[in-house]
Amino acid sequence: MLSVLRLRLPLRAAARPLFQIHPIQTRGLLTSVVVREPAKKVEAKATKAKTATKAKAKTTTKAKATTKTKAKATTKAKAKPKKAAEKKPKKKEAPKDISRGLKIPGQGPTPFTHFFKQYCAALPKATDPTEFVQRAKDAGAAWRDLPQAEKERIAQDVLPLRAAAREAREEFLRGLEPGVLFALNKRRVLKGKTRLHYTTPEADRRPTNSFVRFTLNYRATNDVSGKTPVEIAKTTGELWRGMSEAEKAPFVAAAQAARAEYDAAHPKEESA
DNA sequence: TATCGTCTCGCATTTATAGA
DNA sequence: TCTATAAATGCGAGACGATA
Numbered sequence: 001m002l003s004v005l006r007l008r009l010p011l012r013a014a015a016r017p018l019f020q021i022h023p024i025q026t027r028g029l030l031t032s033v034v035v036r037e038p039a040k041k042v043e044a045k046a047t048k049a050k051t052a053t054k055a056k057a058k059t060t061t062k063a064k065a066t067t068k069t070k071a072k073a074t075t076k077a078k079a080k081p082k083k084a085a086e087k088k089p090k091k092k093e094a095p096k097d098i099s100r101g102l103k104i105p106g107q108g109p110t111p112f113t114h115f116f117k118q119y120c121a122a123l124p125k126a127t128d129p130t131e132f133v134q135r136a137k138d139a140g141a142a143w144r145d146l147p148q149a150e151k152e153r154i155a156q157d158v159l160p161l162r163a164a165a166r167e168a169r170e171e172f173l174r175g176l177e178p179g180v181l182f183a184l185n186k187r188r189v190l191k192g193k194t195r196l197h198y199t200t201p202e203a204d205r206r207p208t209n210s211f212v213r214f215t216l217n218y219r220a221t222n223d224v225s226g227k228t229p230v231e232i233a234k235t236t237g238e239l240w241r242g243m244s245e246a247e248k249a250p251f252v253a254a255a256q257a258a259r260a261e262y263d264a265a266h267p268k269e270e271s272a
Numbered sequence: 273t274a275t276c277g278t279c280t281c282g283c284a285t286t287t288a289t290a291g292a
Numbered sequence: 293t294c295t296a297t298a299a300a301t302g303c304g305a306g307a308c309g310a311t312a
Contacts, residue, residue, distance in 0.1 A: 112310085
């Protein structure tokens with residue numbers, strides 16, 4: 001478990017730079033640098049880290065003490081442990097990356113790449129990278145010169161190819177054994193790439209919870225134009241916390257009913 | 273390495289909950 | 293214990309695709 005935690009933290013750190021300029025802020029008058037993590041969370045994390053450091057310091061002192069005692073004991077037992085010393089600890093085999101070597105179906109050609117393919121096919125193969133780069137530049141210029149109607153025709157040609165590719169990709173991701181997508185994404189994050197997702201079919205989606213139901217109701221019954229989703233979420237969160245159990249009841253009941261329906265449709269496999 | 277169009281992902285925020 | 297996911301939305305970043 002600890003090793004999992006140790007692995008996860010740097011991963012998250014790598015995936016999320018500490019600062020970012022949030023698009024909503026940049027759209028307004030002020031351009032500010034926003035810390036991604038909410039202050040509360042950061043504080044909580046810092047406290048956790050402090051406690052962890054303290055605990056670590058304690059254990060280190062303890063460990064040092066035990067080492068000393070051990071050292072004393074070893075002087076007496078020096079003759080014996082040769083065999084033990086020879087015994088090299090078995091090298092722990094690294095866990096196999098179950099996601100390695102997977103060929104993830106792509107998203108299909110874009111109009112330009114489709115055009116580029118045809119453009120290249122009409123010419124003899126480029127013999128060196130310089131020639132190839134020049135060809136790409138020429139193709140770009142040719143694409144820009146193309147009449148809009150022609151571009152649209154190519155875009156239409158490409159539509160079924162992209163739809164088929166998207167379908168194949170979704171099917172591939174959905175068909176992955178449990179844990180494979182997780183491992184795949186772990187590697188992608190390490191490489192600085194984005195994670196892969198798939199759209200859960202509507203029938204398989206988890207039911208919306210009571211709070212989300214309340215938020216939807218709030219949106220439907222209040223004028224929220226001009227408010228950002230973040231502002232709405234803050235408002236509804238505050239309102240929700242201030243609501244009595246009786247006020248929450250209809251949303252909770254609806255959520256429970258939806259949950260029951262979902263559970264009935266998705267019976268859990270009994271563990272052997 | 274180059275080109276450009278398309279589109280996914282992440283982010284902001286909330287709570288509840290399932291699963292790793 | 294941590295993460296992802298349900299919902300909303302709109303923008304920016306960057307992956308992807310096709311080719312030698």
